[in-house]
Amino acid sequence: MGKRNITLKDLSERLGFSVSTISRALKDHHDISQETKDKVQQLAKKLNYIPNHSAQSLKNSQTKTIGVIIPNLLLDFSSKIINGMIHQSRKEGYRLVISESGHNPDLEKDMLENMIRSGVDGILLSLTNNTKNIDHILLAKEKCPIVLYDKVSEKIPCTRIIVDNEIGAYNATKHLIDQGRKKIVFIKGAEHSFNAKKRFEGYLRALKDRQIKVDKNLIPQCDTVCIQEGTKLVNQMISKRIEFDAIFAVTDDVAIGAIKALKKHNIIIPKQVAVVGFSNSKGTTIIEPNLTSVDQPGYTIGIKAIEYLLKELKLAHQTEHLLRTTPKTIELKTNLIKRESS
Amino acid sequence: MGKRNITLKDLSERLGFSVSTISRALKDHHDISQETKDKVQQLAKKLNYIPNHSAQSLKNSQTKTIGVIIPNLLLDFSSKIINGMIHQSRKEGYRLVISESGHNPDLEKDMLENMIRSGVDGILLSLTNNTKNIDHILLAKEKCPIVLYDKVSEKIPCTRIIVDNEIGAYNATKHLIDQGRKKIVFIKGAEHSFNAKKRFEGYLRALKDRQIKVDKNLIPQCDTVCIQEGTKLVNQMISKRIEFDAIFAVTDDVAIGAIKALKKHNIIIPKQVAVVGFSNSKGTTIIEPNLTSVDQPGYTIGIKAIEYLLKELKLAHQTEHLLRTTPKTIELKTNLIKRESS
DNA sequence: TTGTAGGCGTTATCAG
DNA sequence: CTGATAACGCCTACAA
Numbered sequence: 009m010g011k012r013n014i015t016l017k018d019l020s021e022r023l024g025f026s027v028s029t030i031s032r033a034l035k036d037h038h039d040i041s042q043e044t045k046d047k048v049q050q051l052a053k054k055l056n057y058i059p060n061h062s063a064q065s066l067k068n069s070q071t072k073t074i075g076v077i078i079p080n081l082l083l084d085f086s087s088k089i090i091n092g093m094i095h096q097s098r099k100e101g102y103r104l105v106i107s108e109s110g111h112n113p114d115l116e117k118d119m120l121e122n123m124i125r126s127g128v129d130g131i132l133l134s135l136t137n138n139t140k141n142i143d144h145i146l147l148a149k150e151k152c153p154i155v156l157y158d159k160v161s162e163k164i165p166c167t168r169i170i171v172d173n174e175i176g177a178y179n180a181t182k183h184l185i186d187q188g189r190k191k192i193v194f195i196k197g198a199e200h201s202f203n204a205k206k207r208f209e210g211y212l213r214a215l216k217d218r219q220i221k222v223d224k225n226l227i228p229q230c231d232t233v234c235i236q237e238g239t240k241l242v243n244q245m246i247s248k249r250i251e252f253d254a255i256f257a258v259t260d261d262v263a264i265g266a267i268k269a270l271k272k273h274n275i276i277i278p279k280q281v282a283v284v285g286f287s288n289s290k291g292t293t294i295i296e297p298n299l300t301s302v303d304q305p306g307y308t309i310g311i312k313a314i315e316y317l318l319k320e321l322k323l324a325h326q327t328e329h330l331l332r333t334t335p336k337t338i339e340l341k342t343n344l345i346k347r348e349s350s
Numbered sequence: 351m352g353k354r355n356i357t358l359k360d361l362s363e364r365l366g367f368s369v370s371t372i373s374r375a376l377k378d379h380h381d382i383s384q385e386t387k388d389k390v391q392q393l394a395k396k397l398n399y400i401p402n403h404s405a406q407s408l409k410n411s412q413t414k415t416i417g418v419i420i421p422n423l424l425l426d427f428s429s430k431i432i433n434g435m436i437h438q439s440r441k442e443g444y445r446l447v448i449s450e451s452g453h454n455p456d457l458e459k460d461m462l463e464n465m466i467r468s469g470v471d472g473i474l475l476s477l478t479n480n481t482k483n484i485d486h487i488l489l490a491k492e493k494c495p496i497v498l499y500d501k502v503s504e505k506i507p508c509t510r511i512i513v514d515n516e517i518g519a520y521n522a523t524k525h526l527i528d529q530g531r532k533k534i535v536f537i538k539g540a541e542h543s544f545n546a547k548k549r550f551e552g553y554l555r556a557l558k559d560r561q562i563k564v565d566k567n568l569i570p571q572c573d574t575v576c577i578q579e580g581t582k583l584v585n586q587m588i589s590k591r592i593e594f595d596a597i598f599a600v601t602d603d604v605a606i607g608a609i610k611a612l613k614k615h616n617i618i619i620p621k622q623v624a625v626v627g628f629s630n631s632k633g634t635t636i637i638e639p640n641l642t643s644v645d646q647p648g649y650t651i652g653i654k655a656i657e658y659l660l661k662e663l664k665l666a667h668q669t670e671h672l673l674r675t676t677p678k679t680i681e682l683k684t685n686l687i688k689r690e691s692s
Numbered sequence: 693t694t695g696t697a698g699g700c701g702t703t704a705t706c707a708g
Numbered sequence: 709c710t711g712a713t714a715a716c717g718c719c720t721a722c723a724a
Contacts, residue, residue, distance in 0.1 A: 061469030127403030
């Protein structure tokens with residue numbers, strides 16, 4: 009084996025042209041003769057010449073690399089987002105460096121620094137549920153453009169790609185009300201989560217619209233957002249003899265946990281209690297009855313996140329510096345998928 | 351903002367030392383005076399100096415970047431693998447560029463080329479279910495070290511990280527036989543999948559060990575490996591009045607589909623028919639009854655894949671060329687998780 | 693202990 | 709139409 013990669017210099021020596029001629033010939037530069045171009049391109053192909061990416065990056069001061077930080081890869085929704093990013097970035101000639109923060113703010117900080125250190129043109133960031141201090145993000149933003157997606161914060165002046173959580177939750181709640189449900193439980197999500205808050209607001213607005221009183225007993229709070237927690241909270245409500253005829257949970261997992269609890273107590277779904285989740289993850293069609301859920305366009309979030317980041321990169325490249333664009337918030341539409349559970 | 355990144359030259363101008371002194375001071379080179387080091391390191395910190403990664407890559411001809419190609423990100427198992435890779439590569443100071451081939455061999459080829467073009471030190475590859483022609487992989491291998499993981503091929507002379515599919519399937523089948531099941535269905539997976547083949551072999555060996563005859567009617571074949579397919583195939587068997595008392599499916603999704611079909615026909619699980627899946631994905635604890643499944647150590651696969659690739663990189667770096675190491679196959683242990691369905 | 697010089701591979705400018 | 713030269717930022721052998 010033992011082969012060093014082919015360089016322009018190699019081609020130039022083989023063909024007797026100067027390196028710059030070779031470079032231009034390969035780029036179809038207009039003032040190189042067709043004959044030369046042919047020769048060069050042929051040899052390049054034959055030797056399988058591949059331009060050195062590091063050298064190009066160094067020269068153009070752009071790496072064609074985008075960093076992605078995601079709190080938890082182990083979710084259908086995350087995979088969909090990443091998928092959208094992969095496809096769009098590929099289309100645009102960028103590659104993706106992906107990291108997982110595990111909802112740990114220290115890791116998040118570290119990864120942000122690492123990405124910048126290792127050379128990316130921009131970063132797509134979804135915050136951890138525990139990110140309270142945002143200094144490290146503001147600092148990173150000085151060094152390289154950041155676009156927030158899914159888990160965002162209003163305190164960070166960056167473009168944000170999110171779904172209309174509030175409207176999605178409003179519609180889901182209204183859907184339950186329209187069925188005549190009056191005692192609708194809302195299982196709340198992580199304390200500091202922007203999305204969880206918005207969903208709660210949507211729930212409240214729907215109740216208000218239909219003049220249903222808010223009952224604090226019907227609003228339990230998750231410690232961790234998972235199946236077990238949904239089961240636990242519903243079990244608690246049942247043993248406290250709290251009455252309710254519907255459950256709207258902040259995520260599908262929590263809703264699935266709720267269904268499990270209801271079934272254990274022989275409560276008939278949806279006749280006695282209807283259940284709705286949020287995200288439209290794969291589990292919705294595994295659990296029985298199939299779970300009604302608010303679909304979030306994860307794939308599109310990924311696409312849009314790349315698109316908006318690239319817009320900023322182009323702008324920054326033109327003006328040759330990072331600029332404080334007024335941060336836009338892009339809200340994508342959710343869509344209620346009705347299934348057996350409601 | 352308008353700030354170019356700080357370079358060694360900037361520091362050198364500010365402090366009046368030459369660039370090389372700065373460079374060495376930052377690296378704690380032994381023959382720089384402590385005083386100089388202090389000054390330099392202080393200023394570097396103050397100005398938030400970050401070495402240019404492209405320049406370093408160019409100089410050292412290594413990018414500290416590993417490419418990962420995965421056929422389908424949208425699986426729990428995939429996420430686990432990627433997670434392991436992320437954590438291990440981070441620990442080793444490498445970053446991960448991730449792509450998804452969508453089980454499309456053309457895309458796979460393209461991504462392989464793209465990765466090499468965009469500069470990675472090595473590649474972790476999991477084949478598509480449809481990869482028949484392997485020329486593009488052999489070609490890529492000439493340019494950069496490749497380690498195969500999960501979906502591998504024996505024809506490709508690369509290190510392989512896999513699980514003991516055959517043993518896992520053998521144990522799962524034996525588990526069913528030990529319960530007195532005699533007519534055990536095996537739902538086969540993708541035609542050209544190495545893993546699917548091995549699982550089938552494990553099933554066959556278990557039957558043989560216990561002198562149970564192989565019945566072709568009990569071995570349907572999936573077109574696509576998904577929930578719907580499991581349901582479809584089981585429905586077909588039932589309507590053909592084929593008798594069976596257990597089902598072992600090539601993946602959890604297929605097993606979940608099978609359970610759905612059985613429940614629709616009021617067949618009691620596991621009393622009348624026991625069901626076992628493969629992968630231990632999240633759905634196993636959502637479906638009711640919870641699905642017995644062969645757990646695959648996805649996270650560890652990720653870790654090992656990085657470890658072995660880095661070993662090869664180090665070797666290649668030492669000897670300054672790619673070398674034909676005899677390809678090892680690393681087999682990780684699976685583990686049967688017994689649940690309600692069997 | 694510090695500085696000089698050259699090169700990694702590519703590209704842009706300028707000259708011929 | 710082609711070639712020489714310098715520069716991107718970093719590193720390191722060699723000099724001083």
